Amino acid sequence: MRHILSVIVENEPGVLSRVAGLFSGRGFNIESLNVGPTLDPGVSVMTIATEGDEQIIEQIVKQLRKLITVIKVVDLTDLKSVLRELLLLKVNANDTNRAEILRIVDIFRCKVVDVSIDELTIEATGNHEKINAILGLLTRFGVKEISRSGMVAMKRSLQV
Amino acid sequence: MELTGAQILLECLKREGVEVIFGFPGGAVIDIYNELPNTSLRHILVRHEQAAIHAADGFARASGKVGCCLVTSGPGATNTVTGIATAYMDSIPVVILTGQVPTPLIGNDAFQEVDIVGITRPCTKHNYLVKDVRDLAHVIRQAFYLARSGRPGPVLVDLPKDVMQVKTKFVWPEDVKMRSYNPNVKPHAGQIKKVAQLIRDAERPIIYAGGGVITSQGHEALTWLAQNLHIPVTATLMGLGCFPGKDRLWLGMLGMHGTYAANMAVNNADLVLAVGARFDDRVTGKVSTFAPMAKLVHIDIDPTSIQKNVSVHVPLVSDCRLALEALKEELTPSLAEYDFETGHLPWVSKVRAWAKEHPLSYQPSETTIKPQSVVEKLHELTRGEAVICTEVGQHQMWAAQFYTFNEPNCFLSSGGLGTMGYGFPAAIGAQFARPDKMVIDIAGDGSIQMNIQELATSVCNNLGVKIVILNNGYLGMVRQWQELFYKKNYCSTCMDAQPDFVKLAEAYGAKGFRISDPKDLERVLKQALDTPGTVIVDVRVEREENVYPMVPAGASLTDMLLV
Numbered sequence: 001m002r003h004i005l006s007v008i009v010e011n012e013p014g015v016l017s018r019v020a021g022l023f024s025g026r027g028f029n030i031e032s033l034n035v036g037p038t039l040d041p042g043v044s045v046m047t048i049a050t051e052g053d054e055q056i057i058e059q060i061v062k063q064l065r066k067l068i069t070v071i072k073v074v075d076l077t078d079l080k081s082v083l084r085e086l087l088l089l090k091v092n093a094n095d096t097n098r099a100e101i102l103r104i105v106d107i108f109r110c111k112v113v114d115v116s117i118d119e120l121t122i123e124a125t126g127n128h129e130k131i132n133a134i135l136g137l138l139t140r141f142g143v144k145e146i147s148r149s150g151m152v153a154m155k156r157s158l159q160v
Numbered sequence: 161m162e163l164t165g166a167q168i169l170l171e172c173l174k175r176e177g178v179e180v181i182f183g184f185p186g187g188a189v190i191d192i193y194n195e196l197p198n199t200s201l202r203h204i205l206v207r208h209e210q211a212a213i214h215a216a217d218g219f220a221r222a223s224g225k226v227g228c229c230l231v232t233s234g235p236g237a238t239n240t241v242t243g244i245a246t247a248y249m250d251s252i253p254v255v256i257l258t259g260q261v262p263t264p265l266i267g268n269d270a271f272q273e274v275d276i277v278g279i280t281r282p283c284t285k286h287n288y289l290v291k292d293v294r295d296l297a298h299v300i301r302q303a304f305y306l307a308r309s310g311r312p313g314p315v316l317v318d319l320p321k322d323v324m325q326v327k328t329k330f331v332w333p334e335d336v337k338m339r340s341y342n343p344n345v346k347p348h349a350g351q352i353k354k355v356a357q358l359i360r361d362a363e364r365p366i367i368y369a370g371g372g373v374i375t376s377q378g379h380e381a382l383t384w385l386a387q388n389l390h391i392p393v394t395a396t397l398m399g400l401g402c403f404p405g406k407d408r409l410w411l412g413m414l415g416m417h418g419t420y421a422a423n424m425a426v427n428n429a430d431l432v433l434a435v436g437a438r439f440d441d442r443v444t445g446k447v448s449t450f451a452p453m454a455k456l457v458h459i460d461i462d463p464t465s466i467q468k469n470v471s472v473h474v475p476l477v478s479d480c481r482l483a484l485e486a487l488k489e490e491l492t493p494s495l496a497e498y499d500f501e502t503g504h505l506p507w508v509s510k511v512r513a514w515a516k517e518h519p520l521s522y523q524p525s526e527t528t529i530k531p532q533s534v535v536e537k538l539h540e541l542t543r544g545e546a547v548i549c550t551e552v553g554q555h556q557m558w559a560a561q562f563y564t565f566n567e568p569n570c571f572l573s574s575g576g577l578g579t580m581g582y583g584f585p586a587a588i589g590a591q592f593a594r595p596d597k598m599v600i601d602i603a604g605d606g607s608i609q610m611n612i613q614e615l616a617t618s619v620c621n622n623l624g625v626k627i628v629i630l631n632n633g634y635l636g637m638v639r640q641w642q643e644l645f646y647k648k649n650y651c652s653t654c655m656d657a658q659p660d661f662v663k664l665a666e667a668y669g670a671k672g673f674r675i676s677d678p679k680d681l682e683r684v685l686k687q688a689l690d691t692p693g694t695v696i697v698d699v700r701v702e703r704e705e706n707v708y709p710m711v712p713a714g715a716s717l718t719d720m721l722l723v
């Protein structure tokens with residue numbers, strides 16, 4: 001099963017390599033990893049999407065906690081949370097299909113961020129499933145390039 | 161007062177209680193060496209940096225304190241990596257100080273530059289690169305704190321040359337606070353009650369003890385529990401000495417080369433109390449068949465050890481000594497209500513019967529020296545009171561099997577990594593920790609050649625370390641596997657081209673003895689142990705003797721090959 005871990009770490013050199021090294025060294029899988037600053041300049045947050053059965057996820061969480069530079073690990077999978085990814089996508093577009101593409105952009109509340117005679121660049125945000133759905137719908141027009149961020153996440157205020 | 165980085169470093173070491181430091185100089189650490197004579201620190205110059213880290217490790221294992229070593233950048237640093245990994249696998253507290261090129265040169269492939277922090281990230285508990293002299297005292301304080309607390313381990317501190325040269329005001333950090341590190345050391349009261357109840361209910365309990373009992377100094381509490389509740393005890397290689405070997409409840413080591421009784425007992429137990437052990441594959445054999453009838457209780461300070469290799473019924477994250485003492489307190493009132501002795505009598509008798517049925521044994525010989533008999537003789541001659549170090553191989557297993565240990569911190573062996581070349585430098589470190597004790601390295605003819613250069617270190621420090629080589633002219637343990645599982649294809653394991661160890665000892669200024677006839681064994685061994693200073697005894701033993709019992713890799717513990 002896919003788990004989303006929010007990992008609060010000391011903001012210092014080498015911390016990313018400690019976390020990445022832990023995953024590679026122990027044969028754990030990283031689906032995506034995102035690092036960014038927090039309100040506290042001494043602290044960064046990593047959002048890691050990973051796969052594994054319960055026993056593996058338990059090991060991953062414990063091993064992360066054991067790293068000296070890791071302050072806190074939360075498995076967001078069991079919590080109510082907001083999960084978002086950003087997608088940039090360049091798709092072929094000509095006079096016959098441009099309108100159709102723009103309709104999809106509209107339905108998914110995406111944005112066109114760059115246009116040329118034969119291409120459109122689209123920006124989309126959403127959870128993993130929504131991003132996959134957009135990709136799926138645009139494939140038939142000829143997707144030339146994509147760039148996807150890892151996930152960012154936040155626990156919802158009310159956990160009911 | 162303003163001090164240089166080098167002065168601050170040495171002042172911090174002194175305040176951390178370091179007395180001996182094992183090291184080897186070079187360009188990046190000259191500034192530190194330049195200050196050393198102005199301190200009370202004793203520096204021991206080794207002949208290879210691998211020996212510096214093993215000696216620091218041996219010092220730590222024998223003393224229970226943090227060991228410390230100092231090496232230069234680049235090759236000096238990389239030479240310590242095997243020793244760091246050795247200490248990491250066995251959870252030994254050591255602080256490794258490495259020189260580094262000056263900070264402006266870092267990243268430029270400067271002369272003797274290596275990213276030792278990057279290299280050792282996966283085999284240290286933590287590591288640091290000190291870029292600002294104002295961080296130095298804090299980092300050293302944290303390094304020692306991390307090394308010795310929680311599950312101990314090696315911590316490396318990389319020290320650029322310019323950081324050692326600049327001056328700053330020295331402030332000793334009175335305490336260490338780390339928001340990201342809080343080892344959980346106290347046992348959970350509810351879990352203790354649960355474990356105590358399992359113990360009261362068990363008919364066939366067994367204690368499976370590991371190195372954590374020794375690290376935490378939990379041996380007394382463990383011995384109390386075993387003896388008062390009449391629970392048989394087995395231990396891993398790392399746990400030897402945590403329970404008196406002469407006690408009738410002692411079963412010997414378990415696992416691949418464990419005793420018949422220990423492996424049978426684990427297999428038939430209804431409760432296994434794993435204390436400070438980690439269910440290593442050399443111990444469990446085929447995991448799915450390990451202790452099939454038992455409820456498993458796992459006490460360990462490291463949460464990652466628990467539920468890693470096997471799923472246990474009651475996990476208990478705690479310092480082992482504190483948990484064992486809490487169990488003692490919880491169970492003391494039960495001694496009046498329960499008759500544990502009678503209750504466990506059928507079980508203890510059964511276990512004793514297994515021990516009688518297949519004790520550790522070997523075919524004696526009149527003509528060739530049996531390696532096991534050498535270990536037995538050493539035990540006899542030292543009354544079991546020596547500190548025994550080993551290299552890795554058959555001799556290591558015979559040392560573990562036939563030298564009965566009664567005290568903790570007296571068996572020093574590379575358990576997790578299995579590092580040939582560990583024993584002799586570790587013995588040097590141990591001798592500094594325990595000048596009062598006889599320190600013996602039980603060695604193989606292959607392994608001893610991996611750090612033989614340390615004869616110089618041992619001789620020039622007038623150390624009384626005794627090296628007893630069980631010389632079979634083979635990389636014996638590998639040969640044994642080739643014999644049993646590879647149709648006797650003895651490829652690259654015959655080591656009959658070897659130095660004359662007696663002359664080698666003499667060349668270094670040590671004493672050398674050779675024993676080939678069983679009739680001379682006791683006399684010459686005694687003479688060697690009585691000889692002051694560093695001594696090598698080259699004992700020519702039966703060449704193709706095998707270590708038994710043996711559980712083939714991946715088989716169940718009950719599938720033992722016996723003598």
Ligand SMILES: Cc1ncc(C[n+]2csc(CCOP(=O)(O)OP(=O)(O)O)c2C)c(N)n1
Binds near residue numbers: 556607635636
């Ligand atoms: C550094 C290192 N290299 C290789 C091995 C693999 N190995 C394990 S035991 C062994 C044989 C050791 O021979 P010796 O020291 O003569 O001991 P014996 O088994 O003959 O008692 C070898 C090569 C190892 N454990 N460590």
Ligand SMILES: [Mg+2]
Binds near residue numbers: 605631633634635636
């Ligand atoms: Mg040999």
